[in-house]
Structure formats: structure tokens, C-alpha cells
Amino acid sequence: MIVLAFIAVAARASSVVHLTNWRISFGDDRTWSEVAFDDSAWDEITFRRVPQSDSIAWLRTHVRLETDLAEPGKPLGIFVAAIASHEIWWDGVLIGSGGVVGPSPDAEIPGPLEAHYVIPSHLTEPGDHVVAMRTSHFHRHFVPSIGYWIMIVGPYDFVMRPDTRSTRTALISLSGIIVMAIFSFMMFLADRRERAFLFLGLLCLTAGLLLVAESWRALVGYTYNWHLLRLSIVTALAWVFDVLLLVFLARRFPMAGAKWFVAIGVSLATIPILTSASWDPKAILGFLFVFLLSLAWCVAAVVRRLPGSVLATIGLGVCLIALSLNPGAFVDRNIYVSVNVLMIFLLASHTLRVRQIRMEREEALVKSARLEIELLRKHIQPHFLMNTLTALSEWIEQEPQVAIEMIDALSEEFRLLSDIAHRKLIPIEEELRLCRSHLDIMSRRSGRTFRLETRGIDPRDSIPPAVFHTLIENAITHNHYEDSETTFDLAVEKIGDRIVYRLTTPLSGAGVDETTEIPEGTGLRYIRARLTEAYRQDWSLAYRRSNGVWITEIGVPATRS
Numbered sequence: 166m167i168v169l170a171f172i173a174v175a176a177r178a179s180s181v182v183h184l185t186n187w188r189i190s191f192g193d194d195r196t197w198s199e200v201a202f203d204d205s206a207w208d209e210i211t212f213r214r215v216p217q218s219d220s221i222a223w224l225r226t227h228v229r230l231e232t233d234l235a236e237p238g239k240p241l242g243i244f245v246a247a248i249a250s251h252e253i254w255w256d257g258v259l260i261g262s263g264g265v266v267g268p269s270p271d272a273e274i275p276g277p278l279e280a281h282y283v284i285p286s287h288l289t290e291p292g293d294h295v296v297a298m299r300t301s302h303f304h305r306h307f308v309p310s311i312g313y314w315i316m317i318v319g320p321y322d323f324v325m326r327p328d329t330r331s332t333r334t335a336l337i338s339l340s341g342i343i344v345m346a347i348f349s350f351m352m353f354l355a356d357r358r359e360r361a362f363l364f365l366g367l368l369c370l371t372a373g374l375l376l377v378a379e380s381w382r383a384l385v386g387y388t389y390n391w392h393l394l395r396l397s398i399v400t401a402l403a404w405v406f407d408v409l410l411l412v413f414l415a416r417r418f419p420m421a422g423a424k425w426f427v428a429i430g431v432s433l434a435t436i437p438i439l440t441s442a443s444w445d446p447k448a449i450l451g452f453l454f455v456f457l458l459s460l461a462w463c464v465a466a467v468v469r470r471l472p473g474s475v476l477a478t479i480g481l482g483v484c485l486i487a488l489s490l491n492p493g494a495f496v497d498r499n500i501y502v503s504v505n506v507l508m509i510f511l512l513a514s515h516t517l518r519v520r521q522i523r524m525e526r527e528e529a530l531v532k533s534a535r536l537e538i539e540l541l542r543k544h545i546q547p548h549f550l551m552n553t554l555t556a557l558s559e560w561i562e563q564e565p566q567v568a569i570e571m572i573d574a575l576s577e578e579f580r581l582l583s584d585i586a587h588r589k590l591i592p593i594e595e596e597l598r599l600c601r602s603h604l605d606i607m608s609r610r611s612g613r614t615f616r617l618e619t620r621g622i623d624p625r626d627s628i629p630p631a632v633f634h635t636l637i638e639n640a641i642t643h644n645h646y647e648d649s650e651t652t653f654d655l656a657v658e659k660i661g662d663r664i665v666y667r668l669t670t671p672l673s674g675a676g677v678d679e680t681t682e683i684p685e686g687t688g689l690r691y692i693r694a695r696l697t698e699a700y701r702q703d704w705s706l707a708y709r710r711s712n713g714v715w716i717t718e719i720g721v722p723a724t725r726s
Contacts, residue, residue, distance in 0.1 A: 181319030184296060185212055187224045193268065197223045198254035198297040215247075215313040217302070221268055224298040228318060230291050241284045242321030246314040248389045249302035250276035256288050256295055264388065270303040275390040278382060281325040284318070304390035310443045335380035338505040342373045345508050358701065364413040365511060371409055372504045375402040379496060396444045399496070403448035406504075407434035407455040414459055417514070418466035418474055430458050448496050449488070456485050473514030480510025571609050577602045585630035589699050590724060593626045597655075599634045604653075607641055614650040615641070621657035626664060627724045629695035633668055635688045636717055640670035647673065659723065666719045672710065696721065 188207035196202055204225045215222065230241075243253060243260070250264035250273055260283070264276025288294070302312060317324060349366030353359055378399045381387070387395070411430040415423040433454035438447045460481045466474035487503040488495045495503070581599045585591045597619065604615040617637070637653055654669040689706075696704040696719070705720035 181317045181323065182228055182230070184226050184228060184316040184318065186210075187212055187215075187226045187298075189215065189225075190223050191218055191220045192223070193221045193299075194223075197225065198259075198299070199257045200295045212313050212316055213311050215300075217305075217308050217312065219303075221266060221299065221301050224300065226296050227293055228296055229293050230289060230318075240286055240321045241289045241318060242281050242324040243284060243296075243316065243318050244279070244281045244324035245298075245316045246279045247300070247302075247316075248278065248305055248309055248312045248392055249300045250274065250389070251280070252299040253282055254297040254299070255284055257297075258285065258288060260284055260288075266299050266301045267303070268301070273301050273303050275304045275388040277386055278389045278392060279386065281321070283321055302389070306390070306393045335376050335384075335501045338501040339373055339376045339380075341505050342369050342376065342508055345369045345512050346373060349512070358703070361413065361416050364409060364416060368406065368409040368413055368511070369508055371402055371406045372508060375399065375406055376501060376504070378402055379500065400438060400444065400447045403451055403496070404434055404438060407431075407451050410455060410459060413511070414462055414477065417477070417511075418462065418471050420462075420465060420469065420471075426458070426462055430455050433458060445493065445496060449492050452484070452495065453488060453492075456481055456488065460485060473517040476510045476514040476517070480507040480514075483507065483510075571606070582631070588630055590627040591630045592624065593622060593628050594624050596628050596630065596633055597622070599631065600637055603634060603638060611646075613646060613648070615646075616650065616652045617655065618652055619655045619657075621659075622655070623657070626657075628666070628721070629692075629699045632692050632695060632719065633666070635691055636668050637670065639688045640715065644671070644673045646671070662723050664721055664723050666721075668717045668719075670715045670717075672713055672715055692719075699724075 187210055188204045189210045190197065190204070190207045197204070202225075207225065210224075212224075215224065243255070245251060245253065245263075250262075250266045252262040252266055253260050261280065262276070263280045265272070265274035267273035296316075296318075298316075300313075305312070346366050346369035349362045349369060353362040353366060356362075378395060381395060408427075408431055411427045411434075415427050434451040437450035437454075441447045441450065460478065463474050463478040463481060467478055483506045484503045487499045491499060581595070581602060585595060585599070597617070600617050604617055608615045633655060640653065651671055651673075653671075656667045656669075658665045658667065693706060696706065700721055703722055705718070708715065708717040710716075
């Protein structure tokens with residue numbers, strides 16, 4: 166991975182000396198460290214182009230120290246960053262070593278990825294000096310595009326300090342992301358139906374882990390044999406971040422083609438990992454492709470005026486600008502602020518959506534309460550009571566036992582309605598009991614038999630109250646059944662974590678045919694309000710005529726009582 170760009174920029178500003186041009190030879194001879202050794206026959210090479218080799222390599226260069234390079238009384242130092250073990254020789258004197266350089270994997274002990282050493286003051290007189298580096302790299306476990314990054318000479322208090330500016334930025338960004346992750350998970354735990362908060366929390370958690378993995382070298386440091394593992398972790402976390410971002414946006418802004426959006430995005434994030442020879446482009450190209458695709462999705466959401474889409478678009482725009490301005494430094498440094506800004510905008514975007522959902526829920530509750538009153542009133546309306554009482558008066562005189570049974574059925578229905586009207590969900594068994602109670606009353610009143618058959622019912626499932634009762638009551642009200650027996654059929658089909666209820670009611674009576682339009686009345690408005698109250702927008706309601714029957718389908722998430 167490319168060394169932090171800050172070091173190079175700060176180095177130039179601090180008048181440090183970059184040791185760029187070297188001569189190289191493979192083998193091992195300690196006399197190659199001496200000042201008097203003639204290296205003119207060695208190959209010339211730049212530090213960043215030292216090749217992979219299966220032997221010890223020696224590098225030599227000359228450096229001229231100017232009088233203004235160091236302040237009086239302050240030592241000079243040398244900084245080296247390479248995926249290799251090393252020894253640093255200054256004017257023939259060993260001033261530092263990282264690990265143990267060896268001619269074989271068994272003989273070598275991996276050294277730190279970055280190291281800094283003090284140059285003895287008696288060796289820092291102004292003038293020409295010879296720097297030699299003895300190195301080996303048997304424990305890389307891969308062939309990097311650049312294995313030797315940088316070596317500089319300058320004031321020791323400069324070369325020894327890490328990239329504190331990037332480290333502070335990473336820690337500040339990490340703290341913000343952790344807070345957002347905790348908030349998102351708490352919001353999900355408070356309302357588990359709000360899955361977008363779960364994905365946002367996972368996205369923040371992945372972003373935090375990515376920042377930790379990316380800043381680990383500056384914060385903690387490690388020997389170079391761990392570098393491949395860290396690169397793999399960074400790349401894997403970047404891929405997971407890309408996938409979670411796609412899934413979150415698809416759920417946050419549901420539009421046609423959401424599955425294709427996620428599938429294409431996952432493919433674009435995966436292709437660089439499989440095809441790129443260098444590690445940085447694996448993550449950088451993945452970010453670029455996913456950010457561009459996500460931006461297009463959010464722009465489409467803005468066109469459709471979906472709440473919060475503008476904020477999400479701005480957050481993604483910030484990330485794309487930061488990436489395009491300096492692609493090579495994005496994963497190393499710019500990602501800290503960019504991801505934090507993106508998370509803030511996504512959280513703000515989703516918070517606006519949650520606010521809208523709560524307002525819609527409150528409106529649904531008010532509407533449901535009004536319809537609840539309407540539902541109860543409908544069952545005690547004078548027409549209904551008059552017909553029922555008239556029938557009762559006749560039965561009391563002619564068939565007292567039937568009258569008693571009718572009163573019991575009527576009281577049972579009113580009791581059930583009173584018990585369930587204020588509840589958001591009830592066990593399906595209570596709903597079926599209410600339906601059969603009403604059918605029992607209507608059977609006694611009409612002198613005909615109304616029956617309800619069920620298939621696939623799980624007594625553990627729940628449903629909003631009086632949903633099927635309302636549909637059956639509508640069917641009896643809008644039809645003129647003349648057969649001695651009429652059967653209603655309720656079938657249940659489970660598809661994954663969803664349930665589809667299919668109620669089939671016969672069509673009968675004058676004026677009811679395949680072309681008759683039946684307008685949506687209070688009953689269907691009540692059902693829609695109850696479904697919205699219980700499941701928000703995660704439900705479906707459809708109805709149609711087919712071969713002399715009326716079919717109503719209600720799809721809801723599986724909910725256990």
C-alpha cells in the first residue's frame with residue numbers, strides 16, 4: 166500500500182533529504198557498507214523500484230548534509246518504510262536494524278513496516294555521507310507492486326513522529342461513527358420492523374472496523390509479515406461496506422429494479438478484487454463504482470421526491486469528490502472524513518424518513534380509531550338491531566330455545582368486537598371465532614346456512630382485528646344469497662417470511678356479474694387503515710372476480726401471537 170501522502174508533503178516542507186537514487190547488488194558482504202567501497206559497477210535503481218528477490222540485497226547511496234538541515238543541539242534521524250527486514254549503515258556504522266536480515270526464510274526474522282533511527286551526532290557533519298541498506302524480504306507472502314516505499318533523512322523529532330494528523334482525524338471520525346452505530350442499533354431494537362436502521366448500524370460498524378484496520382499501521386505498527394493480512398482485511402471490509410451501502414439504499418429508497426441495483430453493485434465491487442494486481446485499486450475502484458451507482462440511485466430517488474434522498478445524494482457526492490481529487494490517498498487518508506460525512510448524511514436522511522413514518526402512523530391510528538368506532542356503530546345500527554329484534558320476537562313466541570341461542574350468538578359477537586376493537590393484532594383463532602359468530606347470527610336470521618372453511622391456518626399467526634369479519638360481512642351485505650347453504654373459503658399460503666391470506670366469497674344476486682363495479686366503502690378503508698397501523702407499508706391488498714367468486718388476497722409479514 167502506498168505510504169501516507171502526508172509524510173512526503175511534510176518532508177518536502179521540512180527540508181528533509183529524500184534518499185531516492187540507489188545502487189543495488191545481490192549477495193552478502195559486510196565490506197559493502199564501508200565508505201571506501203567502490204559501488205560504481207552496481208546497477209542504478211530508485212528506492213521504489215527495488216525488485217523482489219530470493220537473496221539478501223544491498224543498497225548504497227550518497228547523501229549530502231547541508232548546514233541548515235538540523236538545528237544546533239538536535240540530532241538527525243533517518244526514517245525507512247519497506248515491506249522488508251533491514252539494517253541501516255551510515256558511513257560504515259550500523260545505526261539501526263529492523264528484524265533480522267537473513268539469506269533464507271528460516272534465517273530471517275521479519276522487521277517493522279516502518280522504522281526510524283537516530284544518526285550519531287559525530288556522523289552528521291555537513292558534507293557527503295554514504296548510506297547502505299542490507300535487506301531481505303522472505304516473509305511477504307505476496308509480490309507487491311512497490312515493496313520499498315520511502316527513506317528520508319531529517320530532524321529526528323520530525324522523522325520519528327507518526328502521521329499524527331491522519332491519526333487524529335481517524336480517531337475523531339471513528340468516535341462519530343461508533344456513536345451513529347450505537348444510535349442506529351438502539352433505534353432498531355426499539356422497533357425491529359425498522360430494518361433500515363439495522364443495515365445502517367451494520368454499515369457504521371463496518372465503516373468503523375475499516376477505519377481501525379486502515380489506521381492500524383500508524384496507531385500500533387506491525388512487522389511486515391502481517392502486511393498481507395491487513396491488506397486482505399481492509400479489502401474485505403471495503404467490499405462489505407460497499408454491499409451494505411447498496412442494500413441500505415435499496416431498502417431506504419425502494420424503487421423498481423432494486424434487486425438489479427444491488428446485484429450490479431455487488432458485481433462492480435467484486436470485479437476489481439478479482440482483476441486488479443495491486444491492493445489499493447481493489448478497494449479504490451470498488452468504492453468508485455459503488456459510489457457512482459449509488460449516486461445514480463439516489464438521484465433517481467430525488468426525481469421521485471422520496472424523503473431524505475437529497476441528503477443521501479449530497480453525502481455520496483462528498484465521497485466521490487474526495488475520491489476523485491486524490492484517488493491514491495483516499496483509502497489511506499481521505500476515507501476517514503468522507504465516510505464520516507456520508508454516515509452523517511445517511512443518518513439524517515433516514516431520520517427524516519422515520520419522522521414521516523411516525524406521522525403516517527399517527528394519522529393511521531387516528532383513522533383506525535375513527536373506523537373502529539364506525540365498525541362498532543355499524544353492528545349496533547338501528548336497521549341491524551330492528552331486524553334482529555324482530556326475528557327474536559318471533560322466535561320467543563314460536564321457538565324459545567332458538568331465541569336463546571340467537572341471543573347467545575349476538576352477545577358473543579358483541580363481546581368479541583368489544584374485546585378486539587382496540588388491539589392492533591389478535592390471534593387468528595379469535596378472528597375466525599368472530600367470523601363464525603357473525604355467520605351463525607346471519608344463518609339464524611336468514612334461515613339459510615353460512616359456513617366458513619379454512620385451510621393452512623396456523624393458530625400462532627396474528628392478524629389485525631375484524632379484517633376477515635369485515636370482508637365476510639361485506640359479501641353478505643352486497644350479495645343476495647338464495648341457496649340453502651353458502652360457503653366462504655379462507656386459504657393461507659406461506660412464502661418465506663410472509664403470509665398470503667386468500668378469502669373466496671361467492672357472487673350471487675341480481676345485478677352482480679363479472680362487469681359490475683363494486684366501489685371501495687367503509688369496510689375496505691377500515692381494512693387498509695388496520696393493515697397500515699399494524700405493518701406500516703409492508704402489506705398488500707388485492708381483489709378480483711373470477712368464475713363467479715370474489716377473491717380477496719392480503720399479504721403480510723409472518724407475525725406470531
